[in-house]
Amino acid sequence: MSLNESSSMASAQLSEKKSLLRIRGLSKAYDNTQILNGIDLDIYDGEFLTLLGPSGCGKTTLLRLIGGFEMPDAGTMQLDGVDISTMPAEKRPINTVFQQYALFPHMSVFDNIAYGLKLKKVPKDEIQARVKEALEMVQLEHTINRRPQDLSGGQQQRIAIARAVVNRPKMLLLDEPLSALDAKMRVQMQSELKRLQRELGITFVFVTHDQEEALSMSDRIAVMKAGVFQQIDSPIRIYESPANLFTANFIGETNLFKARVLEVGEQRIKVEVTEQKEGYHPIRDLPKPKFDVQVGQSINLLLRPEDIRVYYLSEGHEGLVGHVVDSAYKGSTLDSVIRLQNGNTIKTSEYFNEDDPNFNYKLGQEVRVDWVDGWEWVLPDE
Amino acid sequence: MNKSILPNTAANLRNNGRLFQRVTLFVIWAWLIIFALIPNILVVLASFLTRDEDKFLALPVTIDNYLRFVDPLYVKVFLHSLSMASVTTIICLLLGYPFAWLVSRTSKRWQSFLMLLLIIPFWTNSLVRLYAVKLIMAANGLLSSALIGMGLINEPLQILYTEKAVIGGLVYLLFPFMVLPLYAVFTDLRQDIVLASKDLGANKFQTFWHVILPLTTPGIISGVLLVLLPAMGMFYVADILGGSRNLLVGNIIKSQFLDARDWPFGAAASVLLTLTMAILIAAYYASSKRIGKTDHNEVA
Amino acid sequence: MTSTTISNAMKWFSRLYLTLIYLVLFAPILVMVVFSFNASKVGYTWAGFSLHWYYELFSNEAMIQAAINSVLLAVVAATVTTVIGSLTALSFQRYDFKGKSVLQSLLFVLMMSPEIVLAISLLALFLMIGIELGFVTLLLAHITFCLPFVVITVSARLASLDNSLLEAARDLGASEFTMIRTVLLPIILPAVLAGWVLAFTLSLDDVVVSTFNTGASFEILPLQIYSMVRVGVKPEVNAVGTILLGISLVGLLISQLLLLKKR
Numbered sequence: 001m002s003l004n005e006s007s008s009m010a011s012a013q014l015s016e017k018k019s020l021l022r023i024r025g026l027s028k029a030y031d032n033t034q035i036l037n038g039i040d041l042d043i044y045d046g047e048f049l050t051l052l053g054p055s056g057c058g059k060t061t062l063l064r065l066i067g068g069f070e071m072p073d074a075g076t077m078q079l080d081g082v083d084i085s086t087m088p089a090e091k092r093p094i095n096t097v098f099q100q101y102a103l104f105p106h107m108s109v110f111d112n113i114a115y116g117l118k119l120k121k122v123p124k125d126e127i128q129a130r131v132k133e134a135l136e137m138v139q140l141e142h143t144i145n146r147r148p149q150d151l152s153g154g155q156q157q158r159i160a161i162a163r164a165v166v167n168r169p170k171m172l173l174l175d176e177p178l179s180a181l182d183a184k185m186r187v188q189m190q191s192e193l194k195r196l197q198r199e200l201g202i203t204f205v206f207v208t209h210d211q212e213e214a215l216s217m218s219d220r221i222a223v224m225k226a227g228v229f230q231q232i233d234s235p236i237r238i239y240e241s242p243a244n245l246f247t248a249n250f251i252g253e254t255n256l257f258k259a260r261v262l263e264v265g266e267q268r269i270k271v272e273v274t275e276q277k278e279g280y281h282p283i284r285d286l287p288k289p290k291f292d293v294q295v296g297q298s299i300n301l302l303l304r305p306e307d308i309r310v311y312y313l314s315e316g317h318e319g320l321v322g323h324v325v326d327s328a329y330k331g332s333t334l335d336s337v338i339r340l341q342n343g344n345t346i347k348t349s350e351y352f353n354e355d356d357p358n359f360n361y362k363l364g365q366e367v368r369v370d371w372v373d374g375w376e377w378v379l380p381d382e
Numbered sequence: 383m384n385k386s387i388l389p390n391t392a393a394n395l396r397n398n399g400r401l402f403q404r405v406t407l408f409v410i411w412a413w414l415i416i417f418a419l420i421p422n423i424l425v426v427l428a429s430f431l432t433r434d435e436d437k438f439l440a441l442p443v444t445i446d447n448y449l450r451f452v453d454p455l456y457v458k459v460f461l462h463s464l465s466m467a468s469v470t471t472i473i474c475l476l477l478g479y480p481f482a483w484l485v486s487r488t489s490k491r492w493q494s495f496l497m498l499l500l501i502i503p504f505w506t507n508s509l510v511r512l513y514a515v516k517l518i519m520a521a522n523g524l525l526s527s528a529l530i531g532m533g534l535i536n537e538p539l540q541i542l543y544t545e546k547a548v549i550g551g552l553v554y555l556l557f558p559f560m561v562l563p564l565y566a567v568f569t570d571l572r573q574d575i576v577l578a579s580k581d582l583g584a585n586k587f588q589t590f591w592h593v594i595l596p597l598t599t600p601g602i603i604s605g606v607l608l609v610l611l612p613a614m615g616m617f618y619v620a621d622i623l624g625g626s627r628n629l630l631v632g633n634i635i636k637s638q639f640l641d642a643r644d645w646p647f648g649a650a651a652s653v654l655l656t657l658t659m660a661i662l663i664a665a666y667y668a669s670s671k672r673i674g675k676t677d678h679n680e681v682a
Numbered sequence: 683m684t685s686t687t688i689s690n691a692m693k694w695f696s697r698l699y700l701t702l703i704y705l706v707l708f709a710p711i712l713v714m715v716v717f718s719f720n721a722s723k724v725g726y727t728w729a730g731f732s733l734h735w736y737y738e739l740f741s742n743e744a745m746i747q748a749a750i751n752s753v754l755l756a757v758v759a760a761t762v763t764t765v766i767g768s769l770t771a772l773s774f775q776r777y778d779f780k781g782k783s784v785l786q787s788l789l790f791v792l793m794m795s796p797e798i799v800l801a802i803s804l805l806a807l808f809l810m811i812g813i814e815l816g817f818v819t820l821l822l823a824h825i826t827f828c829l830p831f832v833v834i835t836v837s838a839r840l841a842s843l844d845n846s847l848l849e850a851a852r853d854l855g856a857s858e859f860t861m862i863r864t865v866l867l868p869i870i871l872p873a874v875l876a877g878w879v880l881a882f883t884l885s886l887d888d889v890v891v892s893t894f895n896t897g898a899s900f901e902i903l904p905l906q907i908y909s910m911v912r913v914g915v916k917p918e919v920n921a922v923g924t925i926l927l928g929i930s931l932v933g934l935l936i937s938q939l940l941l942l943k944k945r
Contacts, residue, residue, distance in 0.1 A: 088585075089581055096581045098577070102574040115582050119583040120583060163582070164582075167583070407779060410769070410785065413766065418788055418826065421800075422799075424806040425799070477703065481699070481703055499704060500707070504884075505883060505886060506924075507752065507907075507926065508889055509903070509907050510714060510903075511711065513907075513919050514711065518713055554706075554710070557707070566838070611796040612797060614796060615796035618893075618908070632798045635798055636893070639802055639805070640893075649806075655796060
């Protein structure tokens with residue numbers, strides 16, 4: 001299936017999904033600083049949504065508002081048709097996995113997990129069964145009578161998740177739950193969480209500042225900056241078609257090339273790459289961007305490192321003039337940094353191929369930089 | 383200094399550390415053995431001896447001193463003392479628990495200030511403070527005059543020389559000792575654990591009962607220990623505010639040691655007090671083990 | 683939003699509660715200070731401003747000496763206790779040695795023991811050794827009962843200390859003792875000072891231990907007062923109390939100013 005086909009299928013699937021949580025006009029301020037200012041968001045039933053952004057962007061505040069640990073200054077939240085805007089946390093059918101797990105130190109693993117069920121007055125044998133089931137799901141049945149303090153970080157993590165999901169919440173909130181784990185554990189837990197979410201079918205709202213984590217786990221990512229959503233989309237579209245410069249820079253590496261609009265048609269535009277003063281000025285034919293463009297306007301062309309093609313001088317291919325300032329072997333790729341004539345640096349990531357097993361760059365080596373026609377993404381000149 | 387030009391071999395580092403370590407440990411061991419362990423052993427021994435006019439203690443070994451406590455008079459005094467101390471402890475706990483919780487919720491700067499404010503009254507000898515309390519409590523004293531003046535009561539207050547006065551005095555002097563360990567426990571209490579309880583569906587009361595209370599229990603027991611037992615020993619409060627009818631165990635011990643010179647009997651009373659303390663300490667260990675503090679050898 | 687009005691009400695209620703308790707705690711202090719200037723000879727009613735109790739006090743040499751002795755004792759006891767107690771806390775934190783848990787338990791028992799138990803046990807010890815009761819015995823007694831409190835205060839701070847700082851000092855060549863002197867101590871100084879203040883407070887305030895462990899050669903305040911006022915109320919007591927409080931407050935002010943100057 002091509003990229004286009006799968007992405008349109010994803011949007012079709014999403015639009016079929018019903019909206020589980022409807023947030024409208026939500027605002028929150030602390031100490032005279034406005035963190036969130038009238039934001040809207042629809043969270044769909046069964047999706048894995050990640051709130052992604054730098055520190056202070058409001059993602060944790062939003063999560064806490066959804067969880068009920070803070071009350072909004074203005075706006076509404078409707079969960080499955082019920083207005084939960086001012087409902088206290090203990091009444092909401094939403095559960096949270098905390099960053100430091102917050103497991104009760106004075107209770108065993110069993111009692112920790114059973115806590116929510118006991119409060120709901122679930123009968124004893126049902127509690128037994130459900131706790132066992134939750135522990136089986138996270139593969140920690142043998143810890144049932146241990147104390148949380150005796151378990152490793154990764155194990156405590158999974159117990160915290162079990163404690164939350166055993167209550168069969170409508171939505172699960174996760175506040176940077178993997179940040180306290182070491183790198184290997186993190187990667188493992190990422191696929192664990194994804195598997196769990198698929199099995200349970202519960203809506204996950206995940207907060208992180210790690211874009212790789214967001215890309216690998218989410219159905220949709222909501223990129224936030226200063227309390228405003230920059231883009232809410234699937235990982236592919238956020239990566240390939242970022243809405244603005246901030247989003248482009250926040251996710252993955254970016255290379256930006258200056259261009260000037262030559263012609264504006266109904267569906268397509270023609271631009272001239274003006275990155276280099278003289279010399280290589282290719283003309284490209286591209287789809288018309290969502291923002292307004294006029295002839296003569298300056299715009300940016302976004303290309304990811306894997307989209308860049310680097311040519312030896314001997315290959316005789318035309319391209320922007322530059323020289324290699326850094327090159328690192330990454331196993332499957334050779335990642336290089338190239339400085340263009342005008343001083344801008346380009347990051348590239350090229351796969352090794354069988355035709356050229358000795359493919360390598362010397363520092364300072366002069367090269368030509370080009371890219372595949374049609375792979376550009378147009379961004380305004382901010 | 384010569385030491386700085388010696389090669390930093392592991393041996394040299396170890397040697398420097400070792401000496402310091404040895405000296406420090408020696409001082410501590412010596413101090414605690416001489417001034418804590420031995421004296422207590424002496425008291426236990428004394429409690430089994432007989433009274434002597436000149437040397438305070440003499441053989442034969444006997445358990446008479448303990449048997450004397452079976453006398454209903456002494457039992458009565460002990461129980462009355464225990465009840466006054468218990469009421470004191472309960473009042474301190476009821477007032478001190480919310481107090482410590484509230485202080486722990488304020489900003490860091492306020493916390494240091496508020497805790498300092500708690501200690502400042504102690505910078506004038508507690509005996510002096512008790513006289514001021516007496517001034518306030520007396521029948522023709524300040525509180526009485528104020529209440530009569532406000533029309534709340536008709537006759538002068540008769541609290542001095544009653545049980546109430548002793549309890550009041552004890553609460554006044556011992557309140558900070560209840561607050562200190564509670565404050566320590568509250569500042570240790572992680573906010574996210576309280577939030578987790580709410581997240582899982584517990585209302586304020588349920589969160590308090592199932593989470594906050596168990597986790598602050600060691601602080602409660604510390605506070606109780608720091609109030610209950612001293613309360614039983616503070617003879618001067620009973621002297622000044624309670625008259626002759628509201629004696630504490632401390633009064634018995636004092637009079638036996640300093641007035642009647644009956645050391646064995648006084649020692650026996652002291653040992654009984656210590657036994658009470660041992661029982662309570664055992665309860666403290668049990669509770670801190672339960673909440674998962676595995677290193678229960680940490681001093682409190 | 684009702685939630686904010688509830689939380690506002692909670693805020694005011696908690697402020698009220700705290701204020702009330704502090705008022706009750708300080709009421710006798712206030713009474714003491716105010717009545718030290720009371721012109722009345724009787725003591726229960728206010729009869730105008732007068733310094734005559736202070737004059738009475740200054741002619742009462744025994745009382746003055748006792749007050750000075752109490753402060754002196756408190757300062758010396760606090761200092762020695764702080765040194766021993768801090769070193770103890772340090773050893774518990776940094777070293778593992780045989781009988782560590784025994785020592786810790788002993789300290790714990792010491793802290794929880796009612797003062798009277800401690801007082802008579804030390805009295806027994808002193809008599810057995812044959813020391814004459816006086817400044818030395820009282821000092822030893824005060825240090826003993828203040829010790830656990832200093833140990834706890836400093837231990838609490840050490841528990842949250844970042845060990846890598848200390849390791850860095852060792853790595854750069856400092857001996858254990860030098861590292862403690864130049865890196866650890868400066869960092870935990872506030873806790874050490876807090877321990878000193880706590881020990882000073884406990885010593886100055888003490889009545890029980892002082893009753894049993896001092897002799898005629900070193901009179902301290904509580905006993906002086908006791909012997910004077912067994913029957914009635916002698917208002918010089920208010921004057922001496924006010925002065926003691928004053929000295930301590932001045933001490934606090936000076937220390938705050940010194941701290942501010944350092945910054």
